[in-house]
Amino acid sequence: MKIICKPCRRRDLVPAFRMIRVALNNLRKKTGKEIVRYRIRKLYEIEHLYSTDKKTFWCAWAGKSIVGFAAALQRGKQWYLGFLFIHPKYQDKGIGRQLLERVWREKPGMVHSLATFAYNMQAVGIYGKFGMAPLCTLPMMEAKIDRLILMTPTGLTARERLTDADIDWINALESKIRGFNHPQEWKFWRKFDGVGIFIFERDGKRVGYSMVYKSGGIAPAGAISNEYLTKVVAETLRLAKPKKKSLRICCPTHNINLYRFLLESGFRLTEMDLFLSDRPYPDFQRYVPAQLAIF
Ligand SMILES: CC(C)(COP(=O)(O)OP(=O)(O)OC[C@H]1O[C@@H](n2cnc3c(N)ncnc32)[C@H](O)[C@@H]1OP(=O)(O)O)[C@@H](O)C(=O)NCCC(=O)NCCS
Numbered sequence: 001m002k003i004i005c006k007p008c009r010r011r012d013l014v015p016a017f018r019m020i021r022v023a024l025n026n027l028r029k030k031t032g033k034e035i036v037r038y039r040i041r042k043l044y045e046i047e048h049l050y051s052t053d054k055k056t057f058w059c060a061w062a063g064k065s066i067v068g069f070a071a072a073l074q075r076g077k078q079w080y081l082g083f084l085f086i087h088p089k090y091q092d093k094g095i096g097r098q099l100l101e102r103v104w105r106e107k108p109g110m111v112h113s114l115a116t117f118a119y120n121m122q123a124v125g126i127y128g129k130f131g132m133a134p135l136c137t138l139p140m141m142e143a144k145i146d147r148l149i150l151m152t153p154t155g156l157t158a159r160e161r162l163t164d165a166d167i168d169w170i171n172a173l174e175s176k177i178r179g180f181n182h183p184q185e186w187k188f189w190r191k192f193d194g195v196g197i198f199i200f201e202r203d204g205k206r207v208g209y210s211m212v213y214k215s216g217g218i219a220p221a222g223a224i225s226n227e228y229l230t231k232v233v234a235e236t237l238r239l240a241k242p243k244k245k246s247l248r249i250c251c252p253t254h255n256i257n258l259y260r261f262l263l264e265s266g267f268r269l270t271e272m273d274l275f276l277s278d279r280p281y282p283d284f285q286r287y288v289p290a291q292l293a294i295f
Contacts, residue, residue, distance in 0.1 A: 001062045003095055005102055008057035008069070010050060013043055016059055016069040019087050026088040031119045033271075048188045049073060049082060049294070056103040060086070060095050070099035073294070078180035078281070079105050081114035082293035084123075096126055104130070111179070113277035115250075115292040124274065132276040136284060137253045138292075141267040143237075145245045149266045150238055154231040156200040156207065158239055162190065166199050170209050170222070177222050179281030185294060198239060200232050208232035211290075216242035218249040220290035229286050230261050237265060250292065252284035 008016065017040045025035040050057055053073045060068030067087040073080045081103070086096050104112075112132055116123045124134060159166075167186050175181040189195055189211060200208045200223075208223030210232050218236055223229035233249070240247055250273065251259050273292060282289065289295045 003067065003090070003093075003098075004061045005058055005068075005095075005098055006061060007055070008050070008059045008071070010047070010054075012059050012066060013046055013050060014040055015066050017043060017046070019066050020069060020083065020085040023085040023087055023091075027117070027120055044192060044194065045188075045291075045294075046071075048185075048192075052184050056105065058099050058102045060090070060099055062090065068095045068099050070096075070103045071293075072103040072105070074105060075182040075184070076180045077107065077109045077111060078182075079110055079112045080295055081112075081127075084114075091122075097129075100126070100130060111277060111279045111281055113275065113279075113281070113295070115273050115275050115289070115295060118272040118274045124276070127276050131278040133278070134274040134276050135280055136275040138250045138273040138275055138289070139253065139259075139269045140248060140250050140271040140273060141262050142246055142248045142270045143262075143265065143267040145242070145247065147266045148237055148247070149264065151234050151261075151265070153238075154234055156202055156228075156231050156235050158235055159199045159201070160196060162197055162199060166206070166209075169199075169206050173209075173222055173224065174287075177283045177286040178220075179283075182294070185290070196240075198236060200228075200235060202228075210236040210288075212236060212240045212242070212247075213291075214243050216240075216244045216247050217291060218247060219288060221288040223286055226255065226257060226285040229255070229288070230258050233258060233261070233288070234265075250289060252282075252287075252289065254284040255288075258288070 056072040058070050059066045067090040071083045171181040171183050197211045207228045210221035223232045
């Protein structure tokens with residue numbers, strides 16, 4: 001059947017994400033993992049990304065069905081691939097490459113990157129052809145709330161009511177530690193009731209921040225130094241009240257201090273992801289990425 005690539009319309013998002021669930025579970029089954037069951041109803045964060053970057057959201061169609069989906073974000077000179085999924089029946093036919101070409105953007109100094117599953121060599125391989133290589137492993141780590149081993153208080157104080165000045169501070173810090181700031185997401189997250197955002201201070205001065213999803217994900221987190229980042233995460237573990245009684249975090253293994261701290265706090269490894277890029281940029285000593293579609 002003829003495959004046609006077209007810009008994604010808002011109403012294509014839900015069917016595209018249903019196709020993603022099929023592709024994801026097919027990959028999980030093939031690699032001996034349990035399939036994941038989740039409902040696709042309200043795509044708040046995806047709708048937000050679509051509103052900022054709709055020109056780099058594309059679908060591949062076979063007749064009336066969406067069989068491929070790609071979405072990329074641009075934040076300054078950061079190009080980031082949030083999603084690329086092809087329906088299992090249509091994989092290996094060049095559709096992934098075609099969609100990637102549609103959403104690819106180039107300008108002087110542009111850095112291209114993404115996070116993907118360490119267990120899908122085809123995905124890692126296709127990105128290599130676009131110049132992006134695995135630069136850091138990102139184990140997904142999880143801890144049951146009742147098994148958490150909390151460290152003694154770090155001396156940081158936390159605030160949850162954020163001011164405009166706090167958000168400006170986060171954006172300024174992120175341009176240093178993340179490489180590129182992304183005020184669009186902070187504007188969205190600040191109003192999004194699915195998350196809580198914390199600012200941490202020492203002696204009245206801001207030293208870090210973190211965000212916790214009600215579903216239990218801690219991401220992103222950042223701090224002015226490596227030592228403070230571990231303290232920020234330690235205090236976040238104390239403050240987080242997830243609905244699902246467990247916490248998750250994706251810890252860049254370049255940050256050995258944080259990685260060891262999380263293991264000692266009761267976190268266990270669940271899966272391995274990879275950060276791929278054509279140039280290194282986040283300072284993983286001071287930054288824990290946002291969810292993998294945004295980083
Ligand atoms: C990964 C995925 C998006 C690729 O799309 P696709 O349409 O199947 O791939 P294509 O046919 O366009 O291209 C695959 C490319 O990878 C290359 N490739 C495959 N396996 C490889 C390997 N082990 N090492 C190096 N390159 C490899 C192929 O040679 C091909 O490149 P070429 O066209 O230059 O020869 C798709 O298979 C998919 O959705 N997989 C499951 C979900 C997933 O892992 N998504 C990525 C999430 S970020």
